[in-house]
Amino acid sequence: MASPSKFEFSNLTKIVPDAYHGTDAANIPSIEKEGFRIGTGGDLYLGDGVYFYEGSKAHAIGYPKLKDSTCKCAVFRCEINLGRCIDLNNKQHKDALKAFAAQVKYLAYDSTAFRKEHNIKSMDEPSHS
Numbered sequence: 001m002a003s004p005s006k007f008e009f010s011n012l013t014k015i016v017p018d019a020y021h022g023t024d025a026a027n028i029p030s031i032e033k034e035g036f037r038i039g040t041g042g043d044l045y046l047g048d049g050v051y052f053y054e055g056s057k058a059h060a061i062g063y064p065k066l067k068d069s070t071c072k073c074a075v076f077r078c079e080i081n082l083g084r085c086i087d088l089n090n091k092q093h094k095d096a097l098k099a100f101a102a103q104v105k106y107l108a109y110d111s112t113a114f115r116k117e118h119n120i121k122s123m124d125e126p127s128h129s
Contacts, residue, residue: 014087016080019052022060025072052080 023031030037036050044051053059060075087093107114114120 014082014085014090016052016054016082018055019078019080020055020057020060021050021052021076021078022063023074023076024064024068025074028074031076052078 021036038048038050040048051063057075057077061073064071064073086097
C-alpha cells in the first residue's frame with residue numbers, strides 16, 4: 001500500500017462557475033478598480049477572506065442587508081478556480097478521501113510495526129511512548 005505522504009489529490013480540482021459576492025453598491029468602483037479586498041475582523045463567519053455564495057444570487061443579495069438594512073445592494077457574479085481542493089459534495093472527491101483514510105488506517109492502526117513502535121497493545125488502549 002502507498003505511503004500517505006505520496007497520496008495526492010492532484011486531479012481533484014474545482015471550478016465554481018457561478019459564485020456570487022454581495023456588497024454595498026458604494027463598493028463597486030473600488031472592487032472594479034482594485035479587485036476584492038480580503039475582509040478581516042471578528043464579525044466574519046469563517047475568518048478573514050472574501051465570501052461568495054455558490055449558485056445563490058439571492059443569498060448574496062441578502063448578505064449586505066444583514067449589516068445595513070438600508071444599503072443599496074450589488075452582486076458580482078464570478079467564476080472561481082479553487083484549484084486543488086476536496087469538495088465533499090463530489091463523489092470522486094469523497095471516494096479519494098475514503099481511499100486516503102483507508103491507507104492511513106492500514107499504515108497506522110492495522111500495522112503491527114506501528115503498534116509495536118508506539119507500544120499499543122490494542123486499539124482501545126492509549127500508547128505509552
